[in-house]
Amino acid sequence: MATPTKSTLPSGVIDKLRVPLDAASSEQTEAGNYFVANYPPFSFWKPEHKDAVHAILNSPRPVDTNLGVYFHIPFCRKRCHFCYFRVYTDKNASEINAYLDAGIREFERYSRTSYLAGRKPQFVYFGGGTPSYLSIDQLRNLTDRMKDLFPWDETEEVAFEAEPGTLTEKKLEALREIGVTRLSLGIESFDDHILEVNGRAHRSKEAYRAIAFAKTLGFDQLNIDLIAGMMDETPDNWERCVRTAIEQEPDCVTIYQMEIPFNTTIYKEMKESGRVTAPVADWRTKRAWVDWAFDQFEAAGYTVSSAYTVVKNPETTKFVYRDSLWAGADLLSAGVASFGHFGGVHYQNQADVGPYMTEVDAGGLPIFRAYPTSHDERFIREFILQLKLGHTNRGYFRGKYGEDPALRFPDQFAGLAAEGYLRLEGDEILISREGLLQIDRLLHGFFLPQHRDARYT
Numbered sequence: 001m002a003t004p005t006k007s008t009l010p011s012g013v014i015d016k017l018r019v020p021l022d023a024a025s026s027e028q029t030e031a032g033n034y035f036v037a038n039y040p041p042f043s044f045w046k047p048e049h050k051d052a053v054h055a056i057l058n059s060p061r062p063v064d065t066n067l068g069v070y071f072h073i074p075f076c077r078k079r080c081h082f083c084y085f086r087v088y089t090d091k092n093a094s095e096i097n098a099y100l101d102a103g104i105r106e107f108e109r110y111s112r113t114s115y116l117a118g119r120k121p122q123f124v125y126f127g128g129g130t131p132s133y134l135s136i137d138q139l140r141n142l143t144d145r146m147k148d149l150f151p152w153d154e155t156e157e158v159a160f161e162a163e164p165g166t167l168t169e170k171k172l173e174a175l176r177e178i179g180v181t182r183l184s185l186g187i188e189s190f191d192d193h194i195l196e197v198n199g200r201a202h203r204s205k206e207a208y209r210a211i212a213f214a215k216t217l218g219f220d221q222l223n224i225d226l227i228a229g230m231m232d233e234t235p236d237n238w239e240r241c242v243r244t245a246i247e248q249e250p251d252c253v254t255i256y257q258m259e260i261p262f263n264t265t266i267y268k269e270m271k272e273s274g275r276v277t278a279p280v281a282d283w284r285t286k287r288a289w290v291d292w293a294f295d296q297f298e299a300a301g302y303t304v305s306s307a308y309t310v311v312k313n314p315e316t317t318k319f320v321y322r323d324s325l326w327a328g329a330d331l332l333s334a335g336v337a338s339f340g341h342f343g344g345v346h347y348q349n350q351a352d353v354g355p356y357m358t359e360v361d362a363g364g365l366p367i368f369r370a371y372p373t374s375h376d377e378r379f380i381r382e383f384i385l386q387l388k389l390g391h392t393n394r395g396y397f398r399g400k401y402g403e404d405p406a407l408r409f410p411d412q413f414a415g416l417a418a419e420g421y422l423r424l425e426g427d428e429i430l431i432s433r434e435g436l437l438q439i440d441r442l443l444h445g446f447f448l449p450q451h452r453d454a455r456y457t
């Protein structure tokens, strides 16, 4: 088990971490969503569009579209102060079993539709919440029933999010036997003070133990999540965190820049005390910290593979869920508040467990809102999501959409090129490191006018 080591970095490198905080800066972190998860923004998805989902489900199955299956587990041991997801910390085993039964009934209904019947998922994803909150029996039962409905024998990736403190060696063995290939540990920080101040349930000891167990079991991929700029983060903390992550040698590391969406505990406290600025590092500092982290990972042999990820071996470490979704795959998404997509129609399920269970019990699909995208919106969606990879190809969009992004958005391309964020090499569209570090902010420039400044809620 590695322990954090004292810095041996040259001072110039450390200085890169010490960005002076300018109290008057427009880059202070304020409340709101920074991360662009999908397009068009969720605020445009409406209950009156639900019929579009049923229409596509009644249509013939597509011949050339990959299918993913997602299940949302909305239970956690404790609510983190920065969390904006729908999570429940008070459900007992029978309530959780009832929820899992409802999810299976949802999958059963989808399996009988003409659009989905007989299709096998290319990828499966368990997200939350905390999927690893489930017991071994619950996990085996859930996944056996899911496999009966949508078999995994052609599945390239089964991804599973886990909170370190919920993992035992036996549970990890069970996950491996079930078929999980990509285990993603929500570590966030290796510093116990940071974990405590930010309301995380686990501590670093549990993180080290979970990583060590997972490595002995030979998952295809071990990913760890980190967050740059949590409350009380300092350059020294962040440096230790990154160095520790490198010492742990995961296959993949995902680094988020801390955002404070409106429905977080941190935002509620800001509102009560009349504060506009969140008590976390400003955006310039967070970018500098991620930039520095990327440098360190590269020096250790990793490759930056998107705005948020570094991978040890880009040849073998794929992220099928991300890459397929960003190339227009269907996503059959079940569970409370989950987001799915069929043949150009986005949908989201009921966001509270009560209405969700009521709708499943009534025999229907628990869809709360939907959005049928236009050809143009699908083109923009794929284009902006693929920019997060740091590179995409004009020929791909000409072939698939009959449109060249560089010709469609000449002003945006020129503006980003002038700032040094983007350049063209033949058909390749390349995003610079500086561009990648703030890519979500830059993507809004490609939104249709009616979608600019919309909220991602």
Ligand code: SF4
Pocket: 075, 076, 077, 078, 079, 080, 082, 083, 084, 085, 087, 128, 129, 130, 163, 186
């Ligand atoms: S573990 Fe994840 S989902 Fe659960 S409360 Fe924390 S941030 Fe939210």
